[in-house]
């Protein structure tokens with residue numbers, strides 16, 4: 705594939721997921737740099753022919769597309785060191801939560817195009833949901849960004865003012881869904897399955913439920929109606945879950961997550 709060299713600055717949980725997803729989807733590993741202070745922790749990626757280094761300047765100089773995947777409290781210091789090496793020929797992509805396009809742009813020289821992307825860790829297996837926002841990026845650079853994140857799953861363009869909401873629903877959402885599956889597994893064990901079997905049943909069932917919505921475009925309640933036999937066990941269980949605050953606790957959790965981002 706004809707590919708611009710990509711540098712992922714910050715090879716932690718998300719940065720590595722992006723790198724892994726890209727090489728799974730036929731990106732050339734030799735045209736991907738991943739940086740991390742303790743570079744030895746990237747040896748598994750190096751074994752897959754990805755270029756790993758602790759030298760951000762080297763990665764920036766060798767790449768056309770820069771994906772910043774650092775914690776928000778580290779980005780300003782890192783950009784200070786890199787500013788003179790980031791040019792208008794670069795496409796800058798930030799997956800950093802709670803760090804706006806304006807804040808990013810204020811750390812760079814003028815005329816650098818930046819796209820904000822909010823993927824999730826399912827990028828590693830090509831199943832991310834990635835929200836994208838930009839103010840000054842050209843159509844060509846938005847297309848390039850989409851090409852990268854479409855290799856990692858689905859993409860959607862949103863207004864930047866919804867980026868915190870995208871962080872919560874899409875990125876934190878992976879954790880909420882996994883906690884739901886864990887609870888299903890625990891319930892499954894209580895009613896007789898061993899952990900491995902319960903995990904398989906719960907995971908595939910949740911995947912099937914998602915696919916029913918994604919493939920049919922139906923409202924969840926329409927699919928729920930097909931499962932709830934009158935006087936049956938599904939509606940009895942569902943109503944008990946609601947009496948215990950199931951939907952309400954999820955909604956409150958989502959609101960608490962966004963308040964946590966927006967409190968500073």
Ligand SMILES: NC(=O)C1=CN([C@@H]2O[C@H](COP(=O)(O)OP(=O)(O)OC[C@H]3O[C@@H](n4cnc5c(N)ncnc54)[C@H](O)[C@@H]3O)[C@@H](O)[C@H]2O)C=CC1
Nearest residue numbers: 714715716717718719739740741773774775776800801875
């Ligand atoms: N983990 C997730 O599911 C998601 C994270 N994000 C955002 O992505 C960013 C990264 O998050 P995580 O990957 O979870 O954090 P992380 O802490 O796992 O990864 C950050 C990595 O950057 C490395 N690092 C620190 N200083 C560096 C430097 N000077 N040069 C190069 N590397 C350096 C750290 O060693 C670490 O491996 C955050 O802003 C987070 O909000 C966004 C969506 C999902």
Ligand SMILES: O=C(O)[C@@H]1CCC=N1
Nearest residue numbers: 801871872875876877
């Ligand atoms: O919890 C966090 O702060 C980050 C942002 C999205 C996922 N993890």
